[in-house]
Amino acid sequence: MVKKHGKKQRARQKSRRTGAAYASASAGTTHEHTPLPDMAVLEDLPHHSGRKLDTELAARLVAACHAQCRPCQKTLARKLRTEQRPTLVALAAAIYGTLPTPGFIASSTTKEWAPLARAGKTDPAAAAAALAAVEAMDDASASDLLEDTLDHWAMVNADPAQITETVKVVHDAPPRQRPANPMDAFRAAGVKVFTLDDLDLGDDVDRYHLQANYGVYVGATNTPDGQDFPMLTLYPETEDAGIEDLERRTDWEHWGLHGMPDMDPRWRLRARIADRSLQGLVHVDAHGRDDIELWRASETVSMPDAWWDLLDRAQHALIVGPSEPEALQDTADEGKLLAVVARVSFV
Template sequence: MVKKHGKKQRARQKAARTGAAYASAAAGTTHEHTPLPDMTVLTEIPYLAGQYIDTELAARLVAACRSACRPCQATLAKKLRTEQRPTLIALAVSIYATLPSPGFVASPTTQEWAPLARAARNDPSAAARAVGSAGAMDDEAASALLEDTLDHWAMVDASAEDVAELTGKVKIVHDAPPRQRPADPLAAFREAGMKVFTLDDLDLGDDVDLYHLQPNYGVYVGATNTPDGKDFPMLTLYPETEDAGTEDLERRTDWEHWGLHGMPDMDPRWRLRARIADRSLQGLVHVDAEGRNGIELWRASETVSMPDAWWDLLDRAQHVLIVGPTEPEALQDTADEGKLLAVVARVAFV
């Protein structure tokens, strides 16, 4: 009787340790998916410090996903959702804090939560919202987030080199300082007690065109593919004046630094104006809440009709990916240097 009780207790302990079902643990038929990835990166997320992260359970679940073992995935995922929600959050944050977009195929839950994960890197209040939101999800929502997260983890090979590459990227992002806007070049004059006037201070009215007094850009027309394989229109901005460039775009926009993975967020106030009569592009502007022009990055200097195929793609998508500042042939290099900014803008047909 004591022997049978001891066997049951050992089976329960094995089930708790491995995440396997009790029946499998008792029968000695638990699966072992090797190699197990090193998941210590999950413990290095600053705003999850102090919470217990079960790296062994996470490693077994990721390994089961890479082995396409559905029974183990189901058992381990259930344990993660119900007993180890901090570990689920850590797995999800390690992916979605580093991606500019969750992708069009992600579940509505992930689409809604991923921006919180990105914002959490630099904002303690956003970190609290991201953790609290994920912790309060019901089982269905948590399942959707976990499934999307594991799709990304499963794409990484189980080799030590590939896992190190992914976890290294996560560490770099978590250790990176908050993005800072370039320093105001007039700040030194103000600190010295000198009166400084800007164009906004002068209230010149609508009679003065300020476009050519600001850095300007040119555009290249192109196309890309969404994460689910659909064609999508794209404009690449290149500096047309000497003061145009990455620092200028960081100062004048809130565009994301984009690494050519997934898709950046959509900002409906950025508008690509396109004229239907001659199928030409007119300009790229940011509008205020009343729809009035604010920031103007590009204005067409002449009328050029777009190719039919590209115009039809623009008409179908009603949105366009804007990237820059770079030349098309240098797109990858600019992204690798961390200098590529991007946004998905709306198309305003006029």
């Protein structure tokens, strides 16, 4: 009896130490997802307000996410949110301290907490408030924040250098740089440059065909919670269309096919109810006027009933590009895939 009790006690201690389930610890079947990322860099963040972090636990949890090991994720996540709220704060702040918005698919808990993470980069009071808010959360709210956070950490390469870079960007993330306008070189050399705006041609000129144009492929994807979601893939239709053009004309984020990009309500996918067709993809200014047109339907094509019904339910669509559908993964791996979630405007 004493021997069996001692074995149980050692299993419980191993379970607490490793984060493994008690049954696994008892059976000696615990495992590690290697290589473990070096998460000690989380201690550089201000959001934990000097509280002690369990960086080893954070490393095991991130590694389990990369390995897509649900049992380990579940066990380690439970330990993190019940025993290590400061570590949860650091993991979450490393992500949401860098993002301009948490994204429309984030939980309400994350949406409410994310502004504190962003403000905490430079404001010690906000950093302390971010920690206090998480420590005051009930288990359900803490679970929501952690789940949203891990969706993002799953996208970060487990290489130590990449982990370090992810955390460093919280402190001094530079603004996204648009590609240089080639006309600026002419202006700097004293060459007079005229644009369409300078010529003041009014509304008589259709500028769409004077700029880079794209074609679209219709498809669907899944949100992180498993919901079907409509998707359009843009591919270059003119020689000047491509990643540099999209980076110059949009603020879309680089996307790695994980999670979902942010929603920008000024990007509109126009759809005509009468014939269930797509009309175009535009960006509108503060007054609701079109200021960017990336795609315009050249002919009327009615969408399949199932896809149209999905569009009607979602009222939004994921827009990605520039890429051919079969090359999405390769394009994303090269860091050349941009994405945004646009509103659907039914006309």
